[in-house]
Amino acid sequence: MDFSANPNPNPNYNFAVGNTDFYPEFELPDFLMLDDGGFEEEDHSSSQSMVSSEYKRKGSGSGSGGPDGSNDATSRNSDINYKNEGARKNKIGAGHRIAFRTKSEMEVLDDGYKWRKYGKKSVKNSPNPRNYYKCSSGGCHVKKRIERDRDDSSYVITTYEGVHNHESPCMAYYNQMPSLMPSTLQPNSSPSSST
DNA sequence: CGACTTTGACCAGCGC
DNA sequence: GCGCTGGTCAAAGTCG
Numbered sequence: 673m674d675f676s677a678n679p680n681p682n683p684n685y686n687f688a689v690g691n692t693d694f695y696p697e698f699e700l701p702d703f704l705m706l707d708d709g710g711f712e713e714e715d716h717s718s719s720q721s722m723v724s725s726e727y728k729r730k731g732s733g734s735g736s737g738g739p740d741g742s743n744d745a746t747s748r749n750s751d752i753n754y755k756n757e758g759a760r761k762n763k764i765g766a767g768h769r770i771a772f773r774t775k776s777e778m779e780v781l782d783d784g785y786k787w788r789k790y791g792k793k794s795v796k797n798s799p800n801p802r803n804y805y806k807c808s809s810g811g812c813h814v815k816k817r818i819e820r821d822r823d824d825s826s827y828v829i830t831t832y833e834g835v836h837n838h839e840s841p842c843m844a845y846y847n848q849m850p851s852l853m854p855s856t857l858q859p860n861s862s863p864s865s866s867t
Numbered sequence: 868c869g870a871c872t873t874t875g876a877c878c879a880g881c882g883c
Numbered sequence: 884g885c886g887c888t889g890g891t892c893a894a895a896g897t898c899g
Contacts, residue, residue: 789872791891804890808871817890872897882887 771831773821780818785809785836787816798822812837 780787780803791804800820807814814834821827 788870790893792873793889793891796888802889815890868899870897870899873895875892875894877890877892879890880888883885 768835769831769833771829773827773829775826776828780805785814795819800825807836809836809838 786808787805788808789803790806792801793804794801798819799822802817802819805816805818807816814832814836816833817829817831819829821829
């Protein structure tokens with residue numbers, strides 16, 4: 673996995689990904705990368721990966737009409753089974769999309785960026801509403817969708833859309849205080865950077 | 868006072 | 884063509 677595609681180059685977030693000890697209260701069983709329609713699964717062998725499966729079976733039609741398949745394991749995660757996802761992509765398909773599913777009691781994971789909520793919508797196949805956020809940094813059009821897994825509300829599904837065109841405030845903070853930054857993250861960590 | 872959240876309404880696209 | 888659904892906007896309210 674190459675986190676260069678991660679729109680959130682936040683050290684804290686990377687810590688969370690790399691070291692769950694840093695964030696003992698949440699796990700990261702799933703990481704999906706959706707890039708203009710395509711995506712990769714980090715853990716497709718896990719039953720949890722049905723989340724991504726739903727992306728694959730987008731537009732299957734099972735999400736509309738019928739008894740929402742609440743007893744159907746294959747549609748359990750239809751909360752992200754965007755019936756119109758294909759069409760939505762045409763509309764919003766600009767840049768990277770990354771979906772996470774994290775086990776967290778918090779809905780909004782602090783990824784170091786400032787987000788402004790601009791919408792909330794209850795989606796058809798989920799008892800939990802979906803929240804829409806935009807990066808509140810001027811000129812940055814990254815969006816984020818947050819919803820709880822309908823099957824297991826202890827999981828939070830976060831979908832990032834787009835790539836930040838700015839540094840995270842947290843990263844900027846670290847840059848100002850390099851002594852706080854792990855050597856591997858320091859911009860001038862290489863002792864041979866100067867002769 | 869400014870920034871943010873909430874909430875309802877509106878719009879666009881897709882399936883039937 | 885109609886209805887359904889998801890996504891976005893904008894006004895009002897709240898909080899620091």
